[in-house]
Amino acid sequence: MSAPVAAPSLLARLKLLFRGSRARTAVPPPARSVRFQLLYERFREILALNDAVLQLIADMDEMRARRDADVLEALAPRMRRVAMDVFLMAKNLNQIADDRYPELYQALKEINGRIEAELANRDTSAAGPAILRLDAIRLGDAPLVGGKMAPLGEIRASGRWSVPDGFAVTTAAFVQFMDEAELWDQAERLEAIMATHGPAALPEACREVRQAVLRAPVPAAVAEALLGAYDDLAGGKPLAVAMRSSAVGEDESLSHAGQYHTELHVERERLLDGYRRVVSSAYGASAVAYRQAHGLAVREARMAVGCMRMLSPRASGVLFSRAFEQPRRDVVVISATRGLAEGIVGGTQDAEELRVVDGQLAAPSRLLSEAECRELARLARDLESWRGKPMDIEWALDPRGALFVLQARPLSTAVEEVAPAPELASGEAPIATGGQMACPGAAAGLVASIRGERDLDHFPSGAVLVARHSSPKFARVLERCAAIVTEVGSPSGHMAILAREYQVPAIVGLPRALEILVAGSAVTVDATNRRVFAGRLDLPASARPARVQSDSPALQALRRLAELVTPLHLTDPSSPQFAAASCRSLHDVTRFVHEKVFEVMFHFGDLAASDRQSAVTLQAHLPLNVLLYDVGGGLSEAAASTGRARVEDVVSVPGQAFLSGLSDPRIRWDHPRPLSGRGFLSVLGDGLAAPPPVAREVGRRSYAVLSDRYMNFSTKAGYHFSTVDTYCGTSLGKNYIHFRFERGGAAGDRRARRVLFLSTVLRALDFTVQSRDDVLVGRLEKYDRETIQARLADLGRLTLCARQLDMLMDSDATAESYAQSFLSGEFTAF
Structure with missing residues (x-):
């Protein structure tokens, strides 16, 4: 077996993150700019780690939906790795946020402690004595003596009912036997044979494994302990025992009934052979298929053997x-x-x-x-x-009428059988097909188009939610939602996970869904087959399995682990409960870090303003004095060496896109703009009452922090403040734009109307917008690279057009008029 590969260090991960970046600045950065680099690198690592966590969440949801626990053994090291990834996310956030969220560590300690406790219960390396006498066995000893012997020990200890004398050859002895005989690899190949060649190939392969077990010597220490326990039980008299299987999990949630071998009337000279025969039965074709069907891996079939005095019952x-x-x-x-x-x-x-x-x-x-x-x-x-x-x-x-208990296990009760749901039938072709299934199932309802968060306020019960973009905020209406269809989204995204948690049929990534699925029209969504029909098809009653499927120990463990990983309790960032101390799952921690890191990065420009030593001056015909900071592949080498950059020296993908809009020649910012007299006077009035320019930071520079795929552009010009924070790469799940705009020079009502203008434009450009008074925040997340670039160009133009626009805002109608002019490309109005 190959040696385990050590997990990459944080430094190694950071090197990997930047391996694909464009050429770096040839001149070493000043010492003060190192903080820029570290902040950005930790931000990038958080984005990378976030993807790994969300993928595990999606995989665990899929495993639960399919009742697929046969990969649980391989899941354990992956869960530990992801738990470390989430810890690194929390650590990186605290490092760039001045340890603002120490409660994250306590939350993670509690979550990971419960994960480790669960994984420890799944540990297939047994430790303990080779023999445990029945008088010493209790129900809690099931991992060591198996599911058949543990209850018998407890019943005997109660003194209420008789159990024959005996002992158990433990799972520790079994593991030692398999280890010393080097049988694990051969046994584990049975799973691959079953998966690759199907049940037909299993009997012969199982026969070979069973023969190998029967040929293998019982370890000397185990043989000595087994013979010694038999001699103690016999007390020097002739004794025959029954040797019965007692596998881990047997007679518990799964009965394993009839899967394993029993040896009767075994005397001393046949003890070791009898032991091997019972152990070998763990690799019978029927037993292997049974375990695989219930998600039990080969190493989980740890076999203890019960040895009990034979009775001659009446x-x-x-x-x-x-x-x-x-x-x-x-x-x-x-x-x-x-x-x-x-x-x-x-x-x-x-x-x-x-x-x-x-x-x-x-x-x-x-x-x-x-x-x-x-x-x-x-x-x-x-x-x-x-x-x-x-x-x-x-x-x-027995012949004297004494009653003995030989076995006691839970009874599997039957339930009413329900026929599975038939295939959906329609005489018409579907009106939309494609995308990806986020949650299987089918449902019908009236289309409710969601174009902004406000639309959720009046979401009708039983409607089909159709949106451009998936969002965890849909959690608000999932209980009332019949189905979900979105144009953009991923099965590993937050919403898809929530949809599976609520069992709402969902399709993500369906092109033109908002256009095809008209609001108010009736549709039937067949998420399983990724298609949508016009009208309401006759759907059968919710299909249930023909019988209640018993949960294997693997599935029970998977469910308990999933409860510590996948649920998302923190869905509303504006809620007081959206706090580090409220995190109850790895998903919660990931969501919290993901949200808070954007808040930190939003103020990247403030850090830039305090460090002009490493800045490069942008030389461009703009109404802004811009300083540039390169944290990796954002500027050409020539610009870095001279300290001056032209627009073409900006090689950052988002930087190029934003500057293309900021320098759009159609916007004549250098021409005088007609001002409203009242608006101008309001500026003067505000200026007389406000602090002096230094306190208001009027006329300060603008700052752009750039990498090949990242930009934070902070503008503090005149009386208003704005920030664009964005990541634009090839991974849709990482891409985003966050935009913030606040204050102004005119009276409060005019500043509020400028916010109305901005809100109208941004919503038309697919942003989610929140605003209050003269403060606006817009978000665009999880769009492809080309869309992000186009919207950044729009924001560049919007930054120019919104400058001093508050002085012109006489009425709400004026704000709407300017918004329509901008959206139609009539920039002469500005």
């Missing part, structure tokens, strides 16, 4: 504490036969079937007295009360 059989077809009625079912009941459980012989209904024997027995039947019914009720669920019990009566 009668024995099986006892159900409830009738499995009527689990709510007070009915105890007894199956009985003479002698040993192996034929009953193996299905090779008939048995007498008896029922005790409401405490009364329904019909007399040929084998048992009425008192014995009542005693069996009392045993059934007692064990059901102990375990809190219906029980399936093997029992035996």
Whole structure:
């Protein structure tokens, strides 16, 4: 087996992040600019780590939906790696935010502690003694003695019911046996054979593994302990024992009924052979297929072996504490036969079937007295009360009439079968096809077009949500939502995860959805097959499995782990509950860091303003005095060496796009603009009442921090402040633009109308906008590179056009008129 590969260090990850960047500045940066570099590098790492976390979340959701836990063994190291990634995200955020969020560490400590505890329970490396005597076994010893022997030890310890004397050869002994015989690789190949060649190839492959187990020597220490335990039990007298499987998980949530071998009447000289025969049965074709169907990996089939004194019963059989077809009625079912009941459980012989209904024997027995039947019914009720669920019990009566419990496991009760839903049928072709399935299923309803967050306020119950873009804010309406269709989005995104959590059929990435699916029209969304039909098709009742699928230990563990990873409780950044201390899952921490890092980066320009030593002056015909800071591939080498840059020296992708709009020749900013007299006077009035220019930072420079794919452009010119923070690369999930605009020189109502102008323009350009008084914040996230570039050019033009526009805002109609002029490209109005 190859040595484990160490996880890359933080420094190595940072090197990888920048390996693909364009050429760096040839001249070493001044010492004060190092903080720029570190801040940006940590920001970039947060974006990269975020993708890995979201991919794990999407994979775990898919595994749960498919009940696919057979990869859980491989998931454990990946979960530990992702937990470290989330820790690095939190650490990087605190480093660039001056340790503003220390509560993240405590939240992660609690989450990761629970993850580690769960993974420890899944650890397949057993530790413990080779032998554990029955008197010492308790229910909590199941990982060491298996699911069959642990309950028997607990029942014996209660003193209420008899269990034959015996001991368990533990899973620690089994692991030692498999290790020393070097059988793991051969056994684990069975999974690949089943997956690649199907069930037909399994019997022969299993036969080879079983033969290898039967040939392997039992480790000397295990053999010595096994023979010693037998001798202690025998006490110097002849003794025959029954050797029975007791695998981990057996007789618990999964019965493993009939999958493993039992050796009866085993005496000392056959003990080691009997042990090997029981162990080898773990690799029978039926057992392997059964485990794989329930998501149990080969190494999870750790086999303990129970050794119990053989009985010579007068009668024995099986006892159900409830009738499995009527689990709510007070009915105890007894199956009985003479002698040993192996034929009953193996299905090779008939048995007498008896029922005790409401405490009364329904019909007399040929084998048992009425008192014995009542005693069996009392045993059934007692064990059901102990375990809190219906029980399936093997029992035996010895010739003296003493009752022994041989096995006790939960009863698998039946449920009403429901036919699976038929395929959707329609005489018409679908009106839209494509995209990706984010959550399977089908639903019908009236289309509700969501073009902004405000549209969610009046979302009708049972509607089909159609939007340009996926958003975690849809969580507000998911309980009322029939289905979701978006033009842009990813199955690994926040909304898709929420849709699966709420089981809302969803398609993401469906082109022209808003255009094709008209608001108010009735549609049927078949998310499973990625198609949408006009009108309401007749849908069957929600399809349920033909029977309740029992959860394997692997699926139970997957569900518990998923609860620590995938749920998103922090969905509204404006809520007081959107806090580090409120994080209850890795998804919560990721979402919190992702939101807060943008707040930090929004103020990158403030840091730039304090460090002009490493700046490069932009030489361009603009109404702004711009200083440029290169943190990696943002400027040409010539510009870095001379300290001066032309527009063409800016090689940053977002920087180029923004400057192309900022320098648009159609906008004649250098020509005088007609001013409203009242607007001008309001500026004068405000100026007389306001602090002096130095305090207001009037006329300060603009600052642009650039890399090959990042830009933070901060403008503090005149009386208003604006910031554009953006990432524009090839990964749609990382791309975003955040825009903030505030203040101005005119009166408050005119500044508010300029915000109205900006809001109207930005919403038309697909931004999500929030505004209050004269402050506006716009966001555009998870769009392709070309769209981001186009919108950055629009923002460059908007920055010029909005300059001093507040003085012209006489009315709301004026704001709307200017917005329409901008959107139609009539820049002469500005």
